[in-house]
Amino acid sequence: MFGYIRAAKPEMRIKEFELYKAVYCSLCKEMGKTYGIFSRFTLSYDFTFYALLNMALKPDVCDITRKCCTCNPIKKCQYLTDMSDMKMPAAASMILCYFKLMDNISDEKGLKKVKYLLAKPFIASAYKKAKKLYPSLDAVAKSYIESQNEIEKNNCTSIDMAAEPTAKCLAEMFKMLTDNEAQKRCLDRIGYSIGRYIYILDAAVDLEEDIKLNRYNPLKEMYKAGEYSKEFIAGQLNICVGEAAKAYELLDIKKFKNILDNLIYLGLQDTFIKELKI
């Protein structure tokens, strides 16, 4: 979606990094296979996290094979032998990408709009396919977009309210990863907190541009009143990550624990420090 859920690579062991990359490449491959070459360009780290979490909750071991990379035929990449766990993350990625594209088309003007319009037929056909495979994901995304539009129309100035649609959307998507009720509640909390983190970080990153172009941003009011500061945003984001971490600790992780620890305890914080240039 935004690519704000990234691992802190310098703190990773090589074997963890290779596994992380294997999941990323497998997701890319799955998208290319099911949704066509163009869908590959829409892949983000956020859905790699989603795919990792999906697999981490299942007890079976995962095998890795080396095959040629489809994007670069000279390069050999590692892929998961069993690709079935990639199907749902790939669909989620396509569905959210489609809605983001539609949003961009209605927001942008000029050349950028042309660019998005050109991408539309490819993304739209992929979206149709994903929607057919996972109607529940589509329903979640639709209600997210509707409430997000509502928020923007009413020019909402509360961060809590403005972040809710994104947070709820991720919470619902994360909940789909398990059937266990207790685990569902943990995933709900993780999804909510991470969704909130993504939304607030994105709003802070876009703030100056949004003011210039007179677009909606929940932080605008605060900025005009002189109450905005990067430290305030950092504090808010830290609370989100801390809450996600607490819920994460109650999750029954079967594999990839080191990679997920890295993402939750370090990656999220490092990412926002980099993005906000603190």
Next chain:
Amino acid sequence: MRDPYEVLGVSKNASDEEVKNAYRALARKYHPDNYADNPLSDLAGEKMQEINRAYDEIVNMRKGGSSASGSSGSGATKPEYAHIRTLISNNMLDEAQRKLDEFPTNSRDAEWYFLSGSVLYKRGWYSNAYSSFATAVNMDPNNAEYKQALNNMQRHQNGAYSGPYRTGSNMGGSCNSCDFCSSLICADCCCECMGGDLISCC
């Protein structure tokens, strides 16, 4: 039941000291204070019980010693809030919010702000929750429960969650004089391999 050693994440050959340390670290992590007001507090409680049981079992297996446990409680001060507290602890947030909204603005005391902070916190509305907790503490600075809630959020705000993973200097990118010297010596060795020299004296 799961193997108690597995629960504590130590091997069967671990020394008593190692078992104790592992137990302490986990107990600190899942301590009820960490999950006060959290919608997942019951799950954390179960986890804590599992850890306590596992530790007791290991200790008993090894020599049959004492047991350890930790808990904290909180009590409503005003009867009208007791019901709301029950609603909140059962995660019935909409109902609790409605009951709280019924209080006229001028009768809202510290506990009212604390409770609405709890509702907001459980909802994930951390920004408003923080202000509510702060108001509660402001109105009643001596109440440990309110202070605890605010402290929990402040700790996170300062980024104090990066627990077990980060290694070495905490924010990365830092470089002390020792690193610097060893890097220079390394570079010198490389230069010498290729026939050049970086530090002429060594």
